[in-house]
Amino acid sequence: MRKINIGIILISIVVVGMLIPVAFSGQSDSVVITYGETTHANSEYKSIVDNFFKTQANVDLSNVNSKIITADEVNKISSGITGKTYSSSQIFSSALVDLNDNDNLEVSVDKSMITTITGNMYISALKSAGITSGHVYVTSPVTATGESALAGIMNSYEVATDVEIPEPVKEAANNEIYTQAEIVENSNVSADQLSSLVDDVKETVKEENITDHQTIVNIIYNYTVVNNINITNNDIENLADSIEQIQNIQGDINAYETQINDVLNSTDVNSAKGFLDGLFK
Template sequence: MRRLYKRVTTVALAAAMVLTLPAAGMTAKADAATDAQPGDVYVSFGADLSSDEKKTVMDLMGITEDDLEDYTVGEITNDEEHEYLGDYLDSSVIGSRALSSVMVELGEDGDGITVETKNISYCTKGMYTNALITAGIENADVTVAGPFEITGTAALVGAMKAYSDLTGEEVSEESMDAAVNELVVTSQMAQDINSDDVEQLMAFVKAKVVEEGLDNDEAISKAIDEGAKELGISVTDEEKQTIISLMKKISKLDLNIDSMKEQAKDLFNKLEDMGIDKEQAKNFFQKIIDALQSFFNSIFG
């Protein structure tokens, strides 16, 4: 997989203005980082949408051609879909047409991530939210739409490109790979387990990994078992190994538990009864006890 470089098109020159030189991409990103403001919007269309399909997508997003004049507009191609998703999905599943489209609006600090889906049958709002957090996305309203019922897996790629171009913050290869991997894993597990439970399980285990620094099979496996028990669900050995592999990738990313909770308040509020906050309190008081023991040992040692 390659790093995410800016390739923005305007509405009038959609086919002509593709930025391919790394230096040009980095300059454009630096400008974006300087100019990015809450309310800025990027729309990424599936490159293979027909004119009627594009109109349908725009209607679902609640935008017009006039609106596009004030937005940054780009596209996601089928080649890119295969490039980013090919390690995790069969080419027949990815398909031969890029149809997934996404609109990203920058929010204020503390707004967190909100996701809306239109004509998306495979990926839920929570799945997108989880994956976007893994990618390091912050404070953004994301709308994913298809011209008719589609899986929507490739829209994650468009969302990450959009955020990167708007903010000038490049999404690393490792973050992008982990985010795509996570979206595919959760959506596949949701074929057999309630999607809400899968979302909460993934968020629970990820929070444990980030907060407690879990990075080995045994520790992550215990976190999976704990989450599954709390949710009252069963996870197969194959599913567990898939989650472990994913979480070992996530453990290497620079994620922060407080930021994760701020970006997905609704999702993490559901985890309060699953031990996340209780564990934080336990760790806090344990640190106090350890400090007191150390203090008295130094006096009476």
């Protein structure tokens, strides 16, 4: 009788393993690193970045999937937003995405190296793209603004979930990051103040389904007055453009959010977990 029970348990484990989607069958697939190509090409730089990830994320990097984010990939985004172009010697920012802990979206930024983009900015942009789960870690071997890291973060989500983010969604999220970075670098507003302002405006615009540019401008202006935030009219116009862009693609964002949530909250995974819990009890 004991042999039969062991056989049943072994078969059950195999069946449960078959139920779990490939993307979440182990750490190697649910944790992804994207290295800036400058960092990856320099063994010392890569070691610095890897040590940060090991310490902060507490994961074994030997079996983790990784990708290299090139200057060409970053320039496809940045050149159309800010006009900036980067060489292959300027892409330092690197990111690790861990989907093992997917209850809430959390971003840990190495503040000693990432000088402009804060964790709240990344969270805001990722939520604009429909991403609400996972733990993201961002660092660089040398000081960097962190703007280019968002491209790598979204790439990591695509690798880990096998769900492609629509291009308009990527463009809107990156535009949000670049717009905020430019305002922070050229004004006296703090990154946290600006991120909070953008979140409040986006929430209002989404709730009231506003797509009119001037109305969005007025909402931003009112928030700056109430919160005593001093930014230029040009900054307000640029923020309005960014938020309007996000609002105009809500259909794409909602569709992607549904897809990624179906993967992260797969009923098969939950059923398998419940089955195993019951089995071993």
